[in-house]
Amino acid sequence: MFRIAHALLALLALCTCVPAPAAAAADRNNDPVILVHGFLGFGPDTFQHSGFNYWGGYGDIASHMQVYRGPHTVFAAVVGPVSSNWDRAADLYAQIKGGCVDYGAAHVRKYGLPGQQQKPAGKCWAADPGNNPENYPLALYPAWDAGHPLHFIGHSQGGTTIRALVELLEHGSPDDEGGHTLFKGGKLGWVRSVTTISTPHNGTTFADAVLNVAPPLQTPLLQWATELLRHRWANWEMSPDGARAFNAWARTSPHIYYYSVGTMATEAGSWCCNGTDRAIAPIQTVANQYPRRDMIPAFKGMAGEWIVPSALQHGMGGYTQQAPGRVRIDREWFANDGVVNTTSMRAPSGHPVRDYDGKPVKGTWNYLGTYRGYDHFDILNWPNPGPSANPVYERISDIIFGL
Structure with missing residues (x-):
């Protein structure tokens, strides 16, 4: 009798200490995922006859x-390939939820490009396939709300576009944008997670390096054009100075899980044997x-210490600047993936x-690490001798569907 009682007590203890499989499964989700492309990106139907995808190359x-x-x-x-993050966020909202794109009345007045319309004709998606007399493309997920949240994954500028969308969803616009629901804010819980990949949260020095190749381009006319285009298209927001202004506006929400992935396809200089392209950089410094x-x-040609070819113009791997009032660029910025500085990918400054560390925390950026050997397009599986990116997306899937 004593042995039977002891066995029953042991079984009871086991049942109370080991969680049941059903309880573990209840913590998981199967919310849809939205992939958002970067600057100069394109949709799945753009090159459908060639079979080439932004997300996957020929895969x-x-x-x-x-x-x-x-x-x-x-x-x-x-979304818009060269548009500002605000405009791309408006594109994204309409495409997911359904309806016509609205860029906001006040925003277009202040920051719109010449001739830009607040509500461009025909830029719409149908939320109801049974009520679509204009034969618009169907919205991706019209049910989207707090009860039906989404995961977002963005590559490059796609990451900052998602951050702009989150800011508008939760806080809206302080200006009178004409009444569109996106700009009213208050949409808490609509986004379960945000994952950014190779995203220039703090900008990229790529543009600075390119402009320095041709100093004659740095004319008063160019400076005027740069000032005109602030907030109007992507180039400004992807510069370190523009990213600083963007980061002050686009907050990190305490209601969302954030993850970031870094990529790096450069190496510190060495006299030999570091895997770098010696045809581009035969002489190197550590x-x-x-x-x-x-x-x-x-x-x-842009990623190393010097731009090749150029008359001793620094590339991303050697570019610095300390001008007053601008974001300071030092050697911490040298490592890059060919387009974006690796240090910028971790989180907004x-x-x-x-x-x-395996434990998800809301309201903070959870850095998944730097994937060495992956350039800006290896991480998309574009054709190149670099490694496959599939394990990266499998890891992300395991994390976000386990939330």
Whole structure:
């Protein structure tokens, strides 16, 4: 009898200490995922005859995520390729929820490009396929609200576009934008997670390096045009100075899980044997960064200590500046993926950030680490000798669907 009682007590203890499988499953979710492309990006139908995708090259990252431990729902959105983050966020909202794009009355008056319309004709998506007399493309997820939240994954500028969308969803606009629901704010809980990949949260020195190649371009006319385009298109917000202003506006929400991924395709200089392209940089110094041999060729000339070819103009791996009133650029910025400085990918400057330790924390950036050897397009699986990005998206899937 004593042995039976002892066994029953042991069984009771086991039942109270080991969580039941059903309880563990209840913590998981299968919310849809929205992929948001970067600057000069394109949608899944842009090159459909060639089979080339922004997300995946000749493969398809969205399809891979759908079946990996799925099924899951994953959409690839398309937004303005060179638009400001605000305008891209407006595109994204209409495309997901349904309805016509509205860029906001006050915003267009202050920051609109010449001739830009607040409500461009025909830029609409149908929320109800049964009521679509204009034959608009169907909205991605019309049910989107606090009861039906979404995961967002953005590459490059896609990450800052998502941050602009979150700011508008939760806080709206302080100005009179004409009554569109996006600008009213108050939409808490609509976003479960945000993951950014190779995103220039604090800008990229790529543009500075390019402009320095041709000093004659730095004329009063160019300076006037740069001032005119502030807040109007993507180039300003992706510069370090523009990103600083953007980061002061686009807050990190305490209601959302944030993750970030860094990429790096340069190496510190060495006299030999560091995997860099010696044809681009035969002479190297340990203080600077140089492009790896497997970096996408189009960006090798900008990624190293010097722009190749140029008359001794510094590239991203050696560019610094300390002008008063501007964001200070030092050697911490040298490492890059050919387009974006790796240090900029971690989190917006001044926002909370931590290294991810397996425990999700809301309201702070959980950094998933730097993926060395991945350039700006390796991480999209574009054709190149670099590594496959599939394990990165599988890891992200495991994290976000486990929230």
